[in-house]
Amino acid sequence: MANAKSVHEVTYDLLRELGLTTVFGNPGSTEQTFLSEFPDDFTYVLGLQEASVVAMADGFAQSTGKPALVNVHTAAGTGNATGSLVAAYKGNTPLIVTAGQQTREMVLCEPYLSNPDETVFPQPWVKWAYQPARAEDVPAAFMRAYVLALQPPAGPVYLSIPLDDWERPALGPAAIRTASHRVSPDVERLRGFAERINGAQRPALVFGPEVDRSGAWDAAVAFAEKVGAPVYSGPLPDRASFPEDHRLFQGQLPMTIGGVSEVLRDHDVVVVIGAQVFRYYPYVAGDYLPEGTELLQITADPRLTGAAPVGDSLLGDVLPALEQLVDMVDDHSDRQVPAAQASTSQIDLTGSAPLTADAVWSTLSTVKPADSPLVTESTSTLAQQARFLPSTRPASFFATASGGIGWGVPAAVGIALGDRARGVKRTVLATIGDGSFQYSVQAIWTAAQHRLPIVFVVMRNEEYSILKSFAVLEKTPGVPGLDLPGLDIASLALGFGCRAVNVDSTEKLAHEFTNALSADGPTVIVVPTKPQPIHLG
Numbered sequence: 113m114a115n116a117k118s119v120h121e122v123t124y125d126l127l128r129e130l131g132l133t134t135v136f137g138n139p140g141s142t143e144q145t146f147l148s149e150f151p152d153d154f155t156y157v158l159g160l161q162e163a164s165v166v167a168m169a170d171g172f173a174q175s176t177g178k179p180a181l182v183n184v185h186t187a188a189g190t191g192n193a194t195g196s197l198v199a200a201y202k203g204n205t206p207l208i209v210t211a212g213q214q215t216r217e218m219v220l221c222e223p224y225l226s227n228p229d230e231t232v233f234p235q236p237w238v239k240w241a242y243q244p245a246r247a248e249d250v251p252a253a254f255m256r257a258y259v260l261a262l263q264p265p266a267g268p269v270y271l272s273i274p275l276d277d278w279e280r281p282a283l284g285p286a287a288i289r290t291a292s293h294r295v296s297p298d299v300e301r302l303r304g305f306a307e308r309i310n311g312a313q314r315p316a317l318v319f320g321p322e323v324d325r326s327g328a329w330d331a332a333v334a335f336a337e338k339v340g341a342p343v344y345s346g347p348l349p350d351r352a353s354f355p356e357d358h359r360l361f362q363g364q365l366p367m368t369i370g371g372v373s374e375v376l377r378d379h380d381v382v383v384v385i386g387a388q389v390f391r392y393y394p395y396v397a398g399d400y401l402p403e404g405t406e407l408l409q410i411t412a413d414p415r416l417t418g419a420a421p422v423g424d425s426l427l428g429d430v431l432p433a434l435e436q437l438v439d440m441v442d443d444h445s446d447r448q449v450p451a452a453q454a455s456t457s458q459i460d461l462t463g464s465a466p467l468t469a470d471a472v473w474s475t476l477s478t479v480k481p482a483d484s485p486l487v488t489e490s491t492s493t494l495a496q497q498a499r500f501l502p503s504t505r506p507a508s509f510f511a512t513a514s515g516g517i518g519w520g521v522p523a524a525v526g527i528a529l530g531d532r533a534r535g536v537k538r539t540v541l542a543t544i545g546d547g548s549f550q551y552s553v554q555a556i557w558t559a560a561q562h563r564l565p566i567v568f569v570v571m572r573n574e575e576y577s578i579l580k581s582f583a584v585l586e587k588t589p590g591v592p593g594l595d596l597p598g599l600d601i602a603s604l605a606l607g608f609g610c611r612a613v614n615v616d617s618t619e620k621l622a623h624e625f626t627n628a629l630s631a632d633g634p635t636v637i638v639v640p641t642k643p644q645p646i647h648l649g
């Protein structure tokens with residue numbers, strides 16, 4: 113055993129084989145034994161707080177379509193990371209999150225900065241949490257973590273590794289394994305679904321984030337066109353899954369039980385593909401489905417088949433499901449589908465500050481390059497985004513899957529890093545509320561250090577605007593803590609090393625946005641905006 117490789121060497125060999133050569137992290141004393149002798153062909157992406165570290169890795173994995181590797185500091189770092197883990201779990205992002213642990217010699221007596229109950233702490237937001245029973249098991253534990261992270265439904269996994277494991281002799285080279293990334297649907301049941309779709313008079317389709325994630329955008333279009341049915345997006349999507357300028361597209365379903373039921377009233381069969389039934393948010397009572405409407409669901413996630421309150425479900429990856437289903441359904445491509453009702457609300461394009469949400473989004477629609485992906489976390493202006501900047505391409509729309517804010521800024525950074533890693537040149541547009549901008553603000557430092565092509569447009573309405581609309585819905589006057597005075601966001605951005613500019617008119621917004629497109633690094637554009645009250649019921 114004198115010349116045996118160390119656990120450190122064998123693990124790095126394995127990570128290299130698996131293509132996991134980018135480590136997103138924030139280091140501590142318990143991680144330095146892993147990071148020691150960091151190989152030249154690996155990249156360490158430093159995030160200044162763990163919420164940013166994990167959400168950057170999430171964006172990176174979503175851009176590259178591959179798992180990403182994270183390293184955080186024992187219990188304290190895991191705690192900071194947890195909000196972002198929730199989003200990765202809900203968004204089916206394959207992440208291998210590692211954390212250091214105090215040395216095995218001392219761990220029983222709970223030294224400073226140890227991670228007791230290390231496999232319990234990240235639950236339930238990881239698919240698997242493990243601390244190897246022996247140092248020699250570390251490489252194989254990584255292999256198992258990789259397989260589990262990718263296997264449907266994909267998601268984060270967690271490894272806690274005692275700091276003294278890395279220098280121990282390894283058992284030998286790690287066994288490299290593969291596992292399937294897709295689980296095919298049961299064909300018999302798919303045929304049954306096809307028959308019910310063929311028997312429908314007025315079917316409707318609802319597509320959700322799994323469609324885009326599984327590369328099924330074109331398959332969804334082909335299926336919808338053959339069925340000749342109106343298409344909705346599930347509520348609060350974290351990815352767009354259908355061209356939102358397509359003649360069949362009707363918009364997003366409402367976020368409430370009552371609202372969804374109302375919209376689906378005229379349909380006899382509703383087919384939900386790659387989405388939860390449904391991602392409800394405010395409680396507005398009603399029937400889950402209108403009388404006489406049947407619901408069919410196809411998803412790769414057994415939690416979502418379980419959570420559906422109504423309907424019949426089929427478990428399986430949506431790409432093979434759509435590819436098979438399209439050959440099983442009758443051709444109704446000539447069925448008349450009325451175009452979506454365009455919003456009739458008046459557009460307020462007030463040209464000087466504070467700008468309306470309409471003015472900001474319509475201006476962005478005139479200057480955003482067609483290939484720029486949109487990352488959005490501007491909670492009170494979802495309607496303006498849908499109206500002025502619909503998604504028309506795959507892998508071009510990203511939002512938090514959990515509803516926790518503080519995901520958008522670091523995710524935009526990760527997406528830009530992922531684009532660069534796979535050789536794609538495009539500028540990321542991140543539209544962020546002034547409240548949401550603060551939660552993981554330090555991610556913009558990473559963007560500046562890597563000179564990433566990102567334009568952050570921060571809507572400075574000086575409040576948590578959506579929560580004021582919730583106060584109306586919930587009839588809760590007098591809630592404190594909803595105003596945000598005294599934040600100089602451009603100065604913050606400058607302090608983190610970004611270009612930053614305040615704009616006070618639509619012309620200046622357009623001008624600065626265009627300048628930012630050719631800048632060598634990220635720009636933060638701060639736009640004073642009028643609060644945007646919305647009707648949530």
Ligand SMILES: Cc1ncc(C[n+]2csc(CCOP(=O)(O)OP(=O)(O)O)c2C)c(N)n1
Pocket residue numbers: 195489490491492493515516517518544545546547548549573575576577578579
């Ligand atoms: C981690 C987290 N904390 C708190 C909330 C509750 N919350 C939802 S929206 C919101 C305010 C968002 O404000 P801003 O980004 O300024 O957008 P606006 O509503 O003003 O458009 C808050 C605090 C949340 N969703 N996630």
Ligand SMILES: [Mg+2]
Pocket residue numbers: 545546547571572573574575576577
């Ligand atoms: Mg705000």
